[in-house]
Amino acid sequence: DAKTTQPPSMDCAEGRAANLPCNHSTISGNEYVYWYRQIHSQGPQYIIHGLKNNETNEMASLIITEDRKSSTLILPHATLRDTAVYYCIVRVGRDDKIIFGKGTRLHILP
């Protein structure tokens, strides 16, 4: 079972910031939070990951709460090309598997 919980879908207006939430209340102290997205029938694309501190790269920002039980992926200026399913992932177990949940389907509205 996935260790993360995400809303099944979200809408965001084009040009606005898209804020995608994720709950990971059972995360362990040394487990990273990863975000991937999958545009229709393509392979998942790595976006960003973090452990404790907030992270930013050219694609997005990741805000992790101080207790690490939840995080938010921020796409600062959403475009139609950001329409995709976004997966928040915590690697599980000693064998470090990636367990995908259902993700959040993000619709960008023109």
Next chain:
Amino acid sequence: KAGVTQTPRYLIKTRGQQVTLSCSPISGHRSVSWYQQTPGQGLQFLFEYFSETQRNKGNFPGRFSGRQFSNSRSEMNVSTLELGDSALYLCASSFGGRQETQYFGPGTRLLVL
């Protein structure tokens, strides 16, 4: 740097046949993981290979097998195909350490008739 490549991209087989899919990881990556994606079950982990050895395995029947070569390229084989094996098969590569970022290929879409 070239990304993860998978061949073939599309494949049609009939029930009972077997199929072999290939994955070439990013240069320098030693770990290759395989996933199956179906509309009903989502993305499911099949297995991971590291340095030519299977390191992790998901909950799939023995008809699903794989191997990795000394150059880190990996193949996945499915024998005695069933209609339910129709899916997008994805591979991902990483350097292989714990919590290393995995990068996915475009996938092979398999249709079993």
